[in-house]
Amino acid sequence: xxxxxxxxxxxxxxxxxxxxxxxxxxxxxxxxxxxxxxxxxxxxxxxxxxxxxxxxxxxxxxxxxxxxxxxxxxxxxxxxxxxxxxxxxxxxxxxxxxxxxxxxxxxxxxxxxxxxxxxxxxxxxxxxxxxxxxxxxxxxxxxxxxxxxxxxxxxxxxxxxxxxxxxxxxxxxxxxxxxxxxxxxxxxxxxxxxxxxxxxxxxxxxxxxxxxxxxxxxxxxxxxxxxxxxxxxxxxxxxxxxxxxxxxxxxxxxxxxxxxxxxxxxxxxxxxxxxxxxxxxxxxxxx
Numbered sequence: 001x002x003x004x005x006x007x008x009x010x011x012x013x014x015x016x017x018x019x020x021x022x023x024x025x026x027x028x029x030x031x032x033x034x035x036x037x038x039x040x041x042x043x044x045x046x047x048x049x050x051x052x053x054x055x056x057x058x059x060x061x062x063x064x065x066x067x068x069x070x071x072x073x074x075x076x077x078x079x080x081x082x083x084x085x086x087x088x089x090x091x092x093x094x095x096x097x098x099x100x101x102x103x104x105x106x107x108x109x110x111x112x113x114x115x116x117x118x119x120x121x122x123x124x125x126x127x128x129x130x131x132x133x134x135x136x137x138x139x140x141x142x143x144x145x146x147x148x149x150x151x152x153x154x155x156x157x158x159x160x161x162x163x164x165x166x167x168x169x170x171x172x173x174x175x176x177x178x179x180x181x182x183x184x185x186x187x188x189x190x191x192x193x194x195x196x197x198x199x200x201x202x203x204x205x206x207x208x209x210x211x212x213x214x215x216x217x218x219x220x221x222x223x224x225x226x227x228x229x230x231x232x233x234x235x236x237x238x239x240x241x242x243x244x245x246x247x248x249x250x251x252x253x254x255x256x257x258x259x260x261x262x263x264x265x266x267x268x269x270x271x272x273x274x275x276x277x278x279x280x281x282x283x284x285x286x287x
């Protein structure tokens with residue numbers, strides 16, 4: 001030990017101080033994250049702070065022990081090829097993590113869908129160089145307590161569909177099948193527009209402002225938030241009304257439920273209204 005201290009005492013001191021400072025910074029970051037009113041922002045801050053501390057520690061230790069690492073690398077040069085093969089998956093995962101950072105594919109708080117054998121859908125809660133962790137969202141849009149973890153190597157071979165951050169406004173579509181022979185298509189379209197207008201009214205203006213900002217930043221012709229209904233032919237004697245509507249990310253299931261309830265309520269109310277001679281009050285023929 002005395003010999004090791006004489007030869008590498010300075011490096012050992014630097015290593016100890018760096019690890020101590022890193023632990024303190026990580027603790028402070030956790031406390032700061034807990035003070036955020038928005039839990040998503042706090043979690044994102046904690047993840048970024050942790051990754052920054054890890055990167056800083058690695059860089060400082062690399063500088064401190066660089067000469068030793070260089071001589072060690074030379075001594076194991078013959079084993080380099082075998083090490084690369086053995087750590088191929090680790091290297092590919094690290095490349096996927098670098099790719100995510102460079103492309104800003106997603107961040108903590110984003111809702112994403114990625115195919116890993118089957119499609120995984122969830123909200124991103126943790127990211128490191130090797131893996132990404134999600135809180136699972138069911139097909140109905142409900143969060144569960146299940147944690148889904150996939151290697152970042154998937155990002156190099158599979159597409160990632162990002163719905164946006166929780167609450168971020170975007171544009172979605174809702175398909176409503178109708179039977180032309182059983183209902184008035186004009187009345188059905190009016191009912192769907194009426195229900196959607198009522199449900200989307202509270203955030204319609206904010207949706208347009210957000211989309212306008214994204215058009216300027218991303219230089220992409222994003223669709224308008226304005227409600228639109230298209231009539232699409234499906235099969236003979238079958239068509240569908242396709243509604244385009246603004247929606248906060250992760251809230252489409254709730255909004256679609258409200259829109260459909262209003263749509264069918266409007267149709268049933270209209271159908272219950274008497275039309276023609278049946279609407280006239282009955283008169284007595286007795287004198």
